[in-house]
Amino acid sequence: MTAYIVRRLFSTIVVMAVVAFVVFSLLYLTPGDPAAVIAGDIATDEDIQRIHERLGLDQPFLVRFGGWLGSLLHGDLGTSIFTNLPVTQLIAQRVEPTVSLTLCTLVVAILIAVPLGVVAAAKAGTWLDRAVMSFSVLGFSVPVFVIAYALILSFAVELDWLPVQGYSNLRDGLWEWLRHLVLPSIALGTVYVALIARMTRASMLDVLAQDYIRTASAKGLAPNQVLTRHALKNAAIPVITIIGMGVALLISGAIVTETVFALPGIGRLTVDAILRRDYPIIQGVILIFSAVYVLVNLAVDLSYVFFDPRIRY
């Protein structure tokens, strides 16, 4: 067990090192002079030279990478070209809306998707099953910002039940905070619900075909008990895996959702950075989001032991 955790931690470090290397070397791999692209069309030669020095493009690649990695390990993500503020500080200011949005979505999506998948599997072949599956195909196909605008137009503009845009801090009141998160969470969560429901159904169908399920039913257990206690727990591992992998969808979707609903989060910071071609911010955001994603999936891997006691690493 300990050996497994150590090995898994080590491979996580390797993956993060590769991520850091990729994010860093993109600056060098892209064709043309990145400083000129970042500076934009109306830049003077001095502007380009300034960005050159700022990004250290005139130094050898490995020297620069070593220095960058060193400061990264000290928690320094560099300085924004546009605002001259440290990237860590800029990101820290924007954490709350993004964490609120993604956590709300994650919790609500799991609470909706898993029962949907279980019901679809229990009633496989019926109209209920078909409805869940159709919803899941739709959820995969309608992009997050299309759902977001459909929600805004119907629930905020037409019915006027919820705010169109904006964010309210948690310390200014729980109710306002929630009201501002309802529509963004539904928009962001749809594809995630589709993904989890589909996997839950598939995994449950596999388990429901097992002998011990027939035994459990035959000895007279209530169908609900068979479903939750015997089937769901054994079907959990693929579902948990897809929940972890789906976090990538949440992160990508959060950038778009924050743009549509004008939430002042990390996604909004990223979009502003793109428009100003502020590459250090983009670099920092990618590193942090990728680290979150990698750590979530590490936690998922380690949780297998809890869901399947047979697993002994």
Place this chain on the structure above:
Amino acid sequence: MATIAPPIATAKSVSPTWRRFHEAFRRHPTALIGGAILFVMIAMAIFAPWLHTIDPQQVFPIKRLRPPSATSWFGTDMLGRDVYSRVIYGARVSLVVGLAVALLSTLLGLAIGLVTGYLRRLDAVVMRIMDGLMSIPSVLLAIALMALTKASMGNVIVAITIAEVPRVVRLVRSLVLTLREQPYVEAAIASGTTLSLVLLRHILPNIVAPLLVQGTYVCGSAMITEAILSFIGAGTPPNIPSWGNIMAEGRSLVQIASYLIIFPGIFLSLTVLAVNLLGDGMRDALDPRLARRM
């Protein structure tokens, strides 16, 4: 001297793959619907100039933000451009990007996956790089690439392809690893077949079907990524009408001119839905074992 009997007329043979396709489409009429929608979209993109459209870039300052009417079916935008024409022409961007990314990433993923699946020493290095790339959410990776290059459709295609390739490599590699343990592959190797011939003749034909299905899903996800990139200003340049661009321009006008968002949104969703339905149908046709589960 015995005469040679004339060959018995054989029943017109249909390849089993083709029959399975036929069977699956019969069982899944939704795949047919998907195919039909996609066909209409492709026809629309090709014949855009003849579909009652005007120049999608032509500006009419006196006709700004007119709601949908008999003359401009989908209304006009803040520069007075005809939204109907822009949406019709926008199909070209989505379809070209979707198909190009699907084609490029399957070919590239196939090449890398075949080689790494067979060469142990290369495998470790390449797969660590792929793991790293896959740890970066694909939209973010594409954003980073677009932030460092000039906005153009070619660069959008390259950026999305780079973000999609690792997943294809994963799939191909896992298939190769399973296939190379098969007795017929071992037999081929034992009888002295060269490596390239083993890959080409024994491994490749068994990879085509799952790769085709994966390619369809890549196509759908690439269309969504292109729209997302254009929507947040890191995609197709604004002088080319794409569904993402039209929606980006409608972003601040959603409360007064919602048709700027609604029409491209419907077309984009329909096209991605069509591709996904087609993909589901193909998966069922090509992998009957999986079909019963998903």
